[in-house]
Amino acid sequence: EDQVTQSPEALRLQEGESSSLNCSYTVSGLRGLFWYRQDPGKGPEFLFTLYSAGEEKEKERLKATLTKKESFLHITAPKPEDSATYLCAVRFASNTGKLIFGQGTTLQVKP
Amino acid sequence: GAVVSQHPSRVICKSGTSVKIECRSLDFQATTMFWYRQFPKQSLMLMATSNEGSKATYEQGVEKDKFLINHASLTLSTLTVTSAHPEDSSFYICSATMTSGGRGDTQYFGPGTRLTVL
Numbered sequence: 001e002d003q004v005t006q007s008p009e010a011l012r013l014q015e016g017e018s019s020s021l022n023c024s025y026t027v028s029g030l031r032g033l034f035w036y037r038q039d040p041g042k043g044p045e046f047l048f049t050l051y052s053a054g055e056e057k058e059k060e061r062l063k064a065t066l067t068k069k070e071s072f073l074h075i076t077a078p079k080p081e082d083s084a085t086y087l088c089a090v091r092f093a094s095n096t097g098k099l100i101f102g103q104g105t106t107l108q109v110k111p
Numbered sequence: 112g113a114v115v116s117q118h119p120s121r122v123i124c125k126s127g128t129s130v131k132i133e134c135r136s137l138d139f140q141a142t143t144m145f146w147y148r149q150f151p152k153q154s155l156m157l158m159a160t161s162n163e164g165s166k167a168t169y170e171q172g173v174e175k176d177k178f179l180i181n182h183a184s185l186t187l188s189t190l191t192v193t194s195a196h197p198e199d200s201s202f203y204i205c206s207a208t209m210t211s212g213g214r215g216d217t218q219y220f221g222p223g224t225r226l227t228v229l
Contacts, residue, residue: 032216043204043220044155046113087154089218097143097208097216101154 002027004090006102013109016077021105023088024070032091033071034099035064037084044087047073078109114138115207117221124195125229132190132224134205140185141207145218146178149202161188195228202226 004025013019025033032051036044048057050066057064061082063074073086085106089099114137124130134144143162147155159180161167167180177199179191188207192199202225206218 034217036220041202041223041225043115043117043206043223046217046219049217091216097218098145098157098160099218103154 002090002092002100004088004100004102006086006088006105008105009103010106011108013075013078013107015079015109015111018074018076018078020075021073021086021088021107022070023073023102025088025090025100026069027090027092027100029092030090033066034089034091035071035073036087036089038087038104039084047086075107078107080109080111083107083109112138113209113217113219115205115219115221117205117224119224120222121225121227123227123229126196127194130192130195130226132192132203132205132226134188134190134207134221136186136207136219139207139209141188141209142185143208144182144188145206146180146188146190147204147206149204149223155204158190192226195226197228200226200228 007022034049035047038044048064053068055066061076065072085104087104088102116135118133145160146158149155157170158173159167159169161180161182163182163185169175182188202223204223206220
């Protein structure tokens, strides 16, 4: 069964304390792994798309990496405004553009 | 670029009434639009996929007669919740993918619509 699992479920960091969020997947024929940020009461905001193992993308304090079985979202020196839920989603070859979402990691960064 | 809007942002209605939610891609044409619902502290659950000019494809367990989807143009899709009941109260979010330019498979999401059925 195609599945996407994110860990940890929740993460509390001090401002400046770097860490990583994990997204592991079991799908056949990956056609893209997507990272989104969601603030409470709002729709997800697109961050990155990764297509092949070894690929990396960066944006400000965030860096996403991809292997054959998982993706990491590294947060370097986070700030309180980075507090949000980070969602990972996978698109696989056997569907028509649908995404399978993980449960998300809720990040809280304390000043 | 890639902005998606939803209207209304919040709606409160009485049980038994119908509610229409609009989803628009503001600065691009959307091949496909998706409708999701999200319960508190849960992830997004896909309800249906719609392509302009054709019937929507519903996910297993989603009642097509209750959740009517119309994708009338490349920039507009609507979701109508018919005969709404309190258990339909949720956060409804749409997304859209571009027809051209950039990566056609990235879904850009709207801000969501909070539906409360009394």
